Amino acid sequence: MKNTVSGTDFMAVGYEQNKILGTAIEIANMHFEALPVKEKIELFQKVVENPAHFLADAVIAPLASQLIESAKMPQDETIALREEIQDYAVYGADQIVAGARDQMDVAMRLPVTVGGALMPDAHQGYGLPIGGVLATKNAIMPYGVGVDIGCRMALSIYDVPETYFEQNRAKYQRELIAHTKFGAGRGFHGQYKSGHEVMDRNTFDLTPLMKKLKDKAWSQLGSSGGGNHFVEFGIIEFSERDEVLNINKGRYVALLTHSGSRGFGATIAGHYTQLAKQKTKLPKEAVNLAYLDMNTQEGQEYWIAMNLAGDYASACHEVIHEKLTRAIGGVVLAKVENHHNFAWKEIWNGEEVIVHRKGATPAGKGVMGIIPGSMTAPGFLVRGKGTENAINSASHGAGRLMSRTQAIKSITKSEMRQQLKDHNVTLIGAGKDEAPMAYKDIHQVMASQKNLVDIVAQFTPKIVRMADDGSRED
Template sequence: MNKHQLLKMGLPDDCVPAAIQAVQAAVDAGVCKGKQGPDYVRRILTDPAAYRDDPVFGDLARAIQEGNEEAPRREPIAYRTWGEAHIEAASHAQMRQACSLPNAVGGALMPDAHVGYGLPIGGVLALEGAVCPYAVGVDIACRMKLSIVDLPPEALVNEKLRPGLEDALERGTLFGTGGRWKRRQEHSVMDADWAVARVTRENKDKAWSQLGTSGSGNHFAEFGLLTLDRPELGLEAGEYVALLSHSGSRGTGMSVCSTYSAIARSKLPKKYGEFGYLAWLDMDTEAGQEYWAAMNLMGDYAAANHDVIHRNVVKLAGAKVLAGVENHHNFAWKETHGGRDLYVHRKGATPAGKGVLGVIPGSMASPAYVVRGKGNPESFASAAHGAGRVMSRTKAKEKYTFRAVQKDLEKKGIRVLSAGADEVPGVYKEIDAVMREQQDLVETIARFDPKVVKMCGDGSKAED
């Protein structure tokens, strides 16, 4: 009995593996002989309900029965939007589809929202008992880290001092999709259990070689001027030099997402085929638990990635760290909201629980803000993760020439060491407009103005 024979008798394609396993199990248990297998499959196809509780053929019967059922048409659950004027219709379409998932409990759309895969960037989605790999994102645990250092502010503009900061950025990290160190960096995260999933175990060497690198797309490392209008972060009010970075879990995180999204899609009942990239994994399954463990390992790895970047760059700059702030986005957290335990996905959204600190960046020419969350329950204690794109990377490359933008920014006191035309300021929303739209989500406690910027300049494909 092979796949062709099973399909010819009318068995749905996605039920073939279950049929082959069931017949083999029946033969091994002495329930039937191999040549009787097709007859059993025909009987189950005719009346799957009669075999639902059968110890051998029950899984096959339930799979067939489920495939015959039509998905209940569910109206999308309500979600609140911040910054409606800045969000295009396509992002709302994606959000409505996500809010139609059978396990969706709540959602929110942040003012920096734009179209992504499955869930829009800037989307917050709360699921009950399930996790969705593409609602977390490709670059799992993409992260912000800011370190305030003991250098004098004039180092950012002084022609004798600034080259030291430029050199630290050039030598302290690597950029690009395939960026790897020839000599491994050290961090305790590599002593963790990388065998939580096959994909993490097989990618450990890659992860080690990419530890302390910054990827491509909108990843960056930059020095800038941090302004504290009042005492904060254990520091007096005033101006400070700070290092800000944006990177994630690199190639290994992408592999985790791709692997488990494919598994989720393969397990998606035919009646839910419309959800595609929004395929989910139930948390009471082995695949769901594996993804959760791998995702959390990628969170630890992304944090370590930034630790190494800051350790290298700060040391090369001859400085010491005075204080710091950091946070994930592109992640899922198990949280309690409204008395229910939920899996809250923040894809391009910043955790903003009451009192929680975070960093929301603008662009290479506009400020980033250090914020403190207000814990707004309507946003599931979330806020924007940046300015948000208004232009695709393809259109940006058609419209802008990086060298021209680089020269213009130099005149304005911003030195861009490398970047692509798809990351110039004109491709982003105005960060101050985004911040005005979320005053009920976060309060601003400091402003960071970029002065020396390093991004990927080789044109490699973005990872997030």
């Protein structure tokens, strides 16, 4: 309608984005429909500046009363951080940049924090550093989980000998290209869409946001994101028989994948991060560590949404592994999967806490995990030792040595090609920001966490596929 005003119009003259704004718009457009927009804005500016003058006006009085009551209410106060930084364990301190330490120091001053640890692959992120582990009391932190909720590793070990793989390398490369899709916003449509029980969950109907995201999640089921996400074939070597996995000493073909909850998880993360920032006012240096109380509706909503995003990420890996297993005709001897960028309810130091692992691998006693290196460096199948000081965690990879911008500027294409050639690795996609030289030495990282995990087997990449458009969702 010609004379309709918007929230933007009223916010420009002093209204805040809250319920009062809604009341003002409703009254303006319902009772002052004939008034020109300019005059309407001028009138309601007078109301917000001096609401007491309008208490006798039968139409405007409800708005005036709300404004007066709002002015009487105490304004949201910034939540103070603790003066002292709580002690926390640091692994591989000489490999961790000051920015990551500074971020962890701030996290350890939050009033809800009860423990923390920094893994040897740690580097600076948003809010909690990547490689940071934070235990909180009854509080969930969206940026402590990360943008790519439930990002994870998944490994399938096949009954295929290394010699067969080398003889049929072209076939493995062809199938890898045919059955994977990468990049921000990329997905499948029509008859190419996959099915999975996770898409039938009624939790998708929990909130309007999740309901709205369901179609997008379905189209991206079985695809991979950008950045450091990958699907790769390689050779895994067991130096001795592993009784738990029931695998003999030897070298086997294996499929390793790394990706998360795609646009579904990223949108949930963004929505609840903004909500947390509105609900939990923290000082400037801690603003990205905003959290939600687990006793609130918002905290419970995020917890349920986060868990669904984690299950969805797992389903994406399952679809990829099933497609490629059928394509190569292998028999799966064992599967191992673990996630990072998540939060768990765990008992630590005798109390229930929320453990955020942002780019950190669960490493409770006997828990299996995969810690990758880079596109040319080996990854490791590990078993956790359950180290309390590390809050039962380990690194989630080698960790970045260079920022993406720094890598693009300082690494040449010829250097990257030579690295791939030296290690007999076929690369499909990826830019210089993911070059092997952009990552820390995985052997140093593993040496720094020998008290956290035991190495079960070593994985060597052979054919690696990553996003080729520079897109990122991690």
